[in-house]
Amino acid sequence: MGMGMGSLSGRTHACSLALSLCMTLVLSAKAQELGSLDWFREEWGRAQTWQPPAPVAAEYSVSTYEIYSEQELAALEQRIAGKPDHPDRPKVVAVQQFMQRGGDVLRYRLWYYSEEEWRVSRDDLNTNLGFFDMGRSRSVVWGMSDTELSLLDSEIRAPVGYEYKATGLGLIRLHLALFMSPFSIDAGRGLRPTRTEVNGENWRGWASTPTGDLAVIYDGRLETKSGIIDVTEYRIGRFDASPDAVGSKVVFSEWADVLDGTVRAARLRRHLRADGTVKATYALDDVRPSSQSEVGSVTGIPRRGSNDPVRGTIVAEVVNDFRPAVAATAVYRDGSQVRQSPLPGQRLVPASPSAWRAFGWVVAGAIVVGLIILRVRHARV
Known part of the structure; x- marks a missing residue:
């Protein structure tokens, strides 16, 4: 009888471990789900300490x-x-x-x-x-x-x-x-991802400060097969310290693999004011390993x-x-x-x-x- 209870207890413990492991794998997979809030948080955290590729x-x-x-x-x-x-x-x-x-x-x-x-x-x-x-x-x-x-x-x-x-x-x-x-735009300003939406190939992510006095929105194009999201637009949704900046945006285009395929880069970037007029245009002509x-x-x-x-x-x-x-x-x-x-x-x-x-x-x-x-x-x- 003792052996039976011990065996049952062992099987229960083993099942609990297996269930725990399964849950961990599911949660881990969910954390890596392309375009999810967990994915956004992970990418955001990586961008806050971004360093230039070198050389x-x-x-x-x-x-x-x-x-x-x-x-x-x-x-x-x-x-x-x-x-x-x-x-x-x-x-x-x-x-x-x-x-x-x-x-x-x-x-x-x-x-x-x-x-x-x-x-x-x-x-x-x-x-x-x-x-x-x-x-x-x-x-x-x-x-x-x-x-x-x-x-x-x-x-x-x-x-x-x-x-x-x-x-x-x-x-x-x-x-x-x-x-x-692109997620480095607001590095060090205290923003954090709050939610995401995926609609077919379109992705959107929101980030704001804890007080909500600054909020930004990212749009992107989701490519499931390659496992990437190319950001297409960044805009300011709220900025209490500078209300005139609300609606300002950065538009990213011409995404491509560079540096022998190790990095994605937007070859064209346009900065627009809230009224839609262009403030600056950045065009990447060449980038290569040195x-x-x-x-x-x-x-x-x-x-x-x-x-x-x-x-x-x-x-x-x-x-x-x-x-x-x-x-x-x-x-x-x-x-x-x-x-x-x-x-x-x-x-x-x-x-x-x-x-x-x-x-x-x-x-x-x-x-x-x-x-x-x-x-x-x-x-x-």
Whole structure:
């Protein structure tokens, strides 16, 4: 009798284990169901810590249009009126010039191996402002235009206006993420997936903050056979801090396998305002696997008179060396140095251990404005 009860108890325990295992498998399968809320949460979590593939080389163009309305620009102009030393004056002047041109068409080329080795090269295609490049070669961060070259210690805080380390890395992550990882748009803003819907080949996902003051909606195309969902649209459904942004959207198209089939990327991305007008267009022309040797060849420390693999002979008229051991500006005319003067140099304050940031719409706008100001400042040299 004891044996019978023991056997029954054993069988019951075994059945319980089997049932538990079956339930676990079912739940696991359900968690992986394409387009489900569990799938959305998993993909969302992965996107919040997204890093660029490496080593990689890419080329793309960005067409940007007005970044401020006429009313917003008027308010900025009013703020600096009669105040020649107002800290916002360079920003306002840069934005005025930008809007007078009706926007910019920029071509970007980038190479990325790690946070310590990368380069971003940018050409202005509808202005006479030339190029501007930023890069890092381990201990040195540098910025270069056709008239100016600046060198900085990568481990020490950069002077205001020369934050190439944060700006360059931020741009690489922001731009590549928006081609390759749409769920990264709101990384770091406290949103979390709340629900999903699947209707045939159409998928929709909602995400919001716990308080509901910010809510976004994603649409996508579901391909069951290949097990992927290509996001086709992102839009803001609610934004209490900026109600005018509600209805703004990003439209993704021309999805394709890139980097030897290891990554999906949207080759065309359009940013639209709430009224439907286009704010910016990003077109991915080429992306390919690179190598440490290739990245190393384009990130070497630029020196006046040397041959740069991207720009050719460096003929900068001004060389700013902020590194503490030098801390000087040298000015050249007709190939000869005509003046050298001391620089304040970099403050001996450690730089941030990592330049990665959470990038949303606000930070993206700040990078755009920052690059406009950098371009205007270098054009005046």
